[in-house]
Amino acid sequence: MNFLEKITGSDMTKEMKDFEARAKVLPGDYQTAWKEIVSNLWIHGDFTGRNLMPILDSALELLEVTSADGQSVEEVLGDDIKGFCTALVGDESAKNYRDKWRDQLNKNVARKLGGLK
Template sequence: MTFLEKITGSDMTKEMKGFETRAKILPAEYQITWKEITSNLWIHGDFTGRNLLPIFESVLELLEVTSADAQSVEEVLGDDIEGFCAALVGDDGAKTYRDKWRDQLNKNVARKLGGQK
């Protein structure tokens, strides 16, 4: 990253456009969820928003993998997208949601390993 890119934020613009391109390939349900997640996460950004880029990358990878496994968004993230985003950035009150999400994830993994559908 050059000094000019860092000052203007053009590096972030390129990366976000890449994320949006990847998100357009997802099924419609996942695209809607991606937009909701990005809008909820931006409020947690620092002055530049660079702290959120790794989180966006991870969330998009999660959505890509789960859509390839033909899971529904609710099955993976639950009903509370705002709570999911708060858990990602470590906001106050997120611990209880994180525990709920961890339990849900453990159930999904156990179901997959057990061969149940």
């Protein structure tokens, strides 16, 4: 990845298009599960989302392998896709981007208020 790709995010755009192309060949229920996985994982991303690319790749590979084996989505992911995504990124207390921004804001406010004393 060169500097321009990193700044513009074009490398990630290409990777997401590749993921979507791979997902299109999955059965319909797997495609629906993929869309839910993507939407549930993005909240756990950093500012750019680069930290999620390997996780998304692994999740899609899991869907590809299990659909080829003839398993149903429910057998693989269970009924709780959001819980599955939380398990992929860590535990229930996994920080999402809102938590990171809130912590940063609190630190900035405390620093400013601390400077007023």
